[in-house]
Amino acid sequence: MSEQTKPNTEASANAAPADGPLLNVEHLRVSYHTYAGEVQSVRDISFHVDRGEILAIIGESGCGKSVTARSIMSLIRKPGEIKEGSKITFDGRDVLSFSKKEMRQYRGGECGMIFQDALVALDPTMRVGKQIMENLRIHTNMSKSEAAKEATRLLGAVGIPNPEQRFKEYPFEFSGGMRQRAMIAMAVACQPKLVIADEPTTALDVTIQAQIMELLKRLRNEDGTSIILITHDFGVVAGFADRIVVMYAGQIVESGTREEIFYNPQHPYTWALLGAVPRLDWQNKQVLRTIRGTPPDLIAPPKGCPFANRCELCMNVCLEEDPAYTPFSTSHKAKCWLHDPDCPQEVLEEANQFKVKGGDPLEQ
């Protein structure tokens, strides 16, 4: 490790343009080549993340949200492939054409990642402190003792009691919440501009989840770090995200600000997701909204709208042709035939009954 070059993150950061969105993803397509055929995990998605913004990507398992996160970090390995025509721009630079050296600086330096399962993501044979030090030593010019001091400070900063002692311990000696905190310490060690949190609290208890989300929020408020939060839980998103992207079958079906998605959702899939989660203020044993069927097979994605065969309001056109995005405001758009000017009135009326907002309970 000592032979490795130690580029200074500061210098490269100053050279980059400081305006425009921090991250821009355009027409991203990712496929996995399997024996059964080509699985099109991500199918032409575009979004951006502003500086100091928290963007949430929400969707069920298998919708391509984690693959999107990995693509941004350029962690797609064979048999996966980022298809031609995809573009990921970070701070004005093209991520997909980074040289090895630039990539090393970017991964873990300018862009940190928090994985879902901390026990798998941490090296079990290495002391926790040393793992954080490793990151610092690669990306900054710190000496060993400076890095050790900084790593201890970081452990304390993420709320691990007794950091000097914990520095010397192994991951198995940490509890689940503590491991996730260590992961966060590692991700933010080099003061990244962007942190990608892939389901950071899914494996944790609610009380610990609340602690971790507070910590991430503090990180944004104090350091102005942009965060991409990947989750399937609308509850976590409600108090946390600035903007929300809803993904389904490798596509973005709706995106908008937090208020727009919760109080004025426009896509039937978003309605279904909002209605499927029981809430404490609802009546007991009320029938929950379910989504019939299962997500489509992405080896042979359907010709029309991917949600058509599960949608209560499916029309003939939905099975034939993929809808285009309809903008509702500068930030809010959805991909559904309901918003086509030619959509019949009776379907719209039916749709109004199906609409669920985050704020009010389901009428039964």
Next chain:
Amino acid sequence: MSSEKKSAAAKEPLVKVEHLKQYFKVSRKATVKAVDDVSFEIMPGETLGLVGESGCGKTTCGRCVVGMYTPTSGTVTYRGKDVHSLKGKEKKEFNKEVQVIFQDPYASLDPRMTVSEIIGEGMDIHHLYMDKDARRNRIGELLHMVGLNQEHANRFIHEFSGGQRQRIGIARALAVEPKFIMCDEPVSALDVSIQAQVANLLISLQERMGLTYLFIAHDLAMVKHISDRVAVMYLGAVMELADSHELYEHPMHPYTKALMSAIPIADPHTEDTRQRIVLEGEVPSPINPPPGCKFQNRCAYAMECCHKAAPPLEEVSPGHYVACYLCQKGKEAAAAAAEEAK
């Protein structure tokens, strides 16, 4: 006469747990007190929810109730008989009436058996539907009941999605016509939209077949949704037990309040304005629980008496039990005042 008998039976609890303790020896010196003095009752046709963070002993408690573990002390009675001293015919009858739905639909179904073998195994053991046609029809009926169909019967488990597997697990439990089902985190491993399907299925089956559930989960919103009454566990002890609506409207124990406030609500306005009680630290090890009240070292209101002895679970208002000196103090003060007035 028979109707009188029936109404009397309805008031009798189906399952009664008294001072249940389950300790596990983990080394020569250390003992994990997974369940430490827990008592509750489950009425016929009711759903009792058991919530708590991981490691609080809710699964161990459930497993003791269905007789999978032999408790260290305390008793579990089913229809007035001690579960752990059942023998022979009675034991077999108990095993038929009491079924379990497990958390992990990937681990709890044998990958080398077809669906019909999995569902039919219990029927064969209890000599139900011995006729070949009747057996096949019954399996088809069960599959239909849980939202699958007859064609699925000859397939293997790996051909199904997580939600479908959980349905097969439910069909297996229903095959022997049980009265009482222990659901151990039946929806935790599933996707949000599938969770809703399984929850709806459990509720409708209960209505149709008059089942009694012990529903174990860590998701308070889901437990509240499904259960009639809810018990909140922490470090092997029940902290609060009440009607699920009452528990949500008037949580009394500081731990329940904290747990409640940690649940994210899918509504930005509520999220922005609500006061969140963030608990410091983590659940202590059950090998070395703090003395006195188990929650005292994380409780913001801990008093001197909390360090000395654990507060008993007392009825504070009708049907609402709390194990906290803070909530019981008010009652004591009222009683003292009443005595003075005399």
